[in-house]
Amino acid sequence: MTKLMDARNISIEFGGLKALNNFNMEINSGELVGLIGPNGAGKTTAFNVLTGIYQPSSGEYELFGEVIKNRKPYQLVESGLARTFQNIRLFKHLSVLQNVRVPQNNSMTYSIGAGMFRTKNYWKEENEYNKRALDILKIFEMDHLAEYEATSLPYGEQRKLEIARAMASNPKILLLDEPAAGMNPKETEELMKTIRFIRDEFGIAILLIEHDMKMVLGICERLVVLDMGNIIAEGDPMEVVNDKNVIKAYLGTGDE
Ligand SMILES: Nc1ncnc2c1ncn2[C@@H]1O[C@H](COP(=O)(O)OP(=O)(O)O)[C@@H](O)[C@H]1O
Ligand SMILES: [Mg+2]
Structure with missing residues (x-):
């Protein structure tokens, strides 16, 4: 097992509030890990630090064997770290296919001239990228929706499209922030299968923030529990959810 990510003693404050302490x-290669905790626990903040959106006030962070300091989010994406957001962020008026193609654009090799004048090289690369985007859509059984506008899809399909889009950057680690939020039980069940498939088939390590306990316990091999910025439990999923501090944290907020 290769260690892909190692974040140590990361802290970040927002105006006196310790969002992470x-x-x-x-995260090791091919792992499927859950990050859980009541609302406001600091889960999304952890993602924002790990993906370079926020700079921590203290701590050390190694990603793919490199020490990370003041790196831009897109640089971390290029190195193999992809994520989805708690609120859907798609290019609303682009097609499903175009949404999945977008993250690949910075790796195109044809010149601007070739793009303007639509040379043979341009079409060759365009076709290859379209094909790759379609292959990704196939994994999610969405290839038949390729030409639809992203926002015309039902909610559950939009959430799946977000994951497909994150896959297009060829990640080694995929961070998913509440991917099942707003999904019905059938959609959630399908999403569980897809997430497991992505890990099994491509060996991508996955860190999952999720409130749906059926999903968390159904696919995660290890859990980390946050409460008010602190890790209060971690390890085997069944042991963790039966931990009395975890139960107290969830009951205490009244929103679960
Ligand atoms: N950009 C920000 N500015 C100020 N406070 C923030 C910011 N982001 C998060 N917080 C606060 O940090 C805490 C943790 O938030 P968050 O990470 O979104 O929690 P979770 O994802 O676990 O629900 C909350 O109290 C939230 O209000
Ligand atoms: Mg959140």
Whole structure:
């Protein structure tokens, strides 16, 4: 097992509020890990730090064997870290296919001239990228929707499209922020299968923030629990959810 991510003692404050306090997260190749905790626990903040959106006030962070300091989010994406957001962020008026193609654009090699004048090289690369985007859509059984406008899809399909889009950057680690939020039980069930498939088929390590306990317990091999910025439990999923501090944290908020 190769260690892909190692975040140690990460802390970040927002105007006196410690959103994360000595947060630790290790991810090894091919792992499927859950990050859970009540609303406001700091889960999304952890994603924002790990993906370079926020700079931590203290702590060390290694990604793919490199020490990360002041790196831009797109640089971390290029190195193999992809994510989805808690609120859907798609290019609304682009087609499903175009949404999946977008993250690949910075790796195109044809010149601007070739793009303007539509040379042979341009079409060759365009076709290859379209094909790759379609292959990704096939994994999600969405290839038949390729030409639809992204926002015309039902909610559950839009959430799946977000994951497909994240896959297009060829990640080694995929961070999913509440991918099942707003999905019905059938959609959630399908999403579980897809997430497991992505890991099994491509060996991508997945860190999942999720409130749906059926999903968390159904696919995660290890859990980390946050409460008010602190890790209060971690390890085997069944042991963790039966931990009395975890139960107390969830009952205490009244929103679960
Ligand atoms: N950009 C920000 N500015 C100020 N406070 C923030 C910001 N982001 C998050 N917070 C606060 O940090 C805490 C953790 O938020 P968040 O990470 O979104 O929680 P979770 O995803 O676990 O529900 C909350 O109290 C939230 O209000
Ligand atoms: Mg959140």
